[in-house]
Amino acid sequence: MSPISPSQLPSMIVFDLDDCLWTPEMHELPGLPEIPIHGNLIPKGVVGLQVPRYGNRDNCTVTLYDGARKILYELATNPIYKDVQLATASSSLEPSYSYACLDGIEILPGLVIGDMMNYNQIGRTGNLSPDKITHFQQLHEESGIPYNEMLFFDDCNWGDHCERVTKAFGVISQRTPHGLQWKEFETGLSKYQQQKALP
Numbered sequence: 001m002s003p004i005s006p007s008q009l010p011s012m013i014v015f016d017l018d019d020c021l022w023t024p025e026m027h028e029l030p031g032l033p034e035i036p037i038h039g040n041l042i043p044k045g046v047v048g049l050q051v052p053r054y055g056n057r058d059n060c061t062v063t064l065y066d067g068a069r070k071i072l073y074e075l076a077t078n079p080i081y082k083d084v085q086l087a088t089a090s091s092s093l094e095p096s097y098s099y100a101c102l103d104g105i106e107i108l109p110g111l112v113i114g115d116m117m118n119y120n121q122i123g124r125t126g127n128l129s130p131d132k133i134t135h136f137q138q139l140h141e142e143s144g145i146p147y148n149e150m151l152f153f154d155d156c157n158w159g160d161h162c163e164r165v166t167k168a169f170g171v172i173s174q175r176t177p178h179g180l181q182w183k184e185f186e187t188g189l190s191k192y193q194q195q196k197a198l199p
């Protein structure tokens with residue numbers, strides 16, 4: 001990617017969770033994931049969360065996609081991102097599971113994903129519905145950040161949330177159909193810069 005200056009960055013980067021940052025989807029889990037799985041973060045860190053009693057069966061351990069881990073690490077450690085707000089927009093059917101993962105999975109030892117997020121809109125009840133327009137309305141209201149200064153990543157494997165919020169509000173968005181990859185992160189940032197460069 002060409003060198004990027006902080007003035008070319010979005011004011012806010014918004015992430016979908018299930019099938020974008022991590023897998024599996026929360027509704028596939030048989031219960032609350034709460035057993036830390038330690039991996040080779042340096043010196044040592046929690047890289048996944050497992051549902052108790054289900055051992056190593058499929059769909060019982062929530063882990064980040066490799067690209068998502070690399071990107072969150074970059075956002076946590078590269079000072080050019082220090083003024084970029086981070087947020088989640090997820091229509092999870094099990095918000096308590098989603099929050100458990102945000103609060104349990106580490107990016108650096110001692111730094112969980114939830115520590116990095118300035119705003120979370122997770123679920124589909126109350127002010128939220130399965131339509132992510134509702135999540136973005138809340139993010140905009142809470143943060144005061146204009147929609148066109150937001151960049152959104154979502155797998156869009158059911159429902160085109162990206163197109164929906166781009167059409168409704170002009171949010172720049174990038175699909176991540178196989179979980180967030182480094183290249184998609186770069187493409188999203190480039191799209192944002194190009195959009196901002198327009199007269």
Ligand SMILES: [Mg+2]
Binds near residue numbers: 017020155
């Ligand atoms: Mg998703």
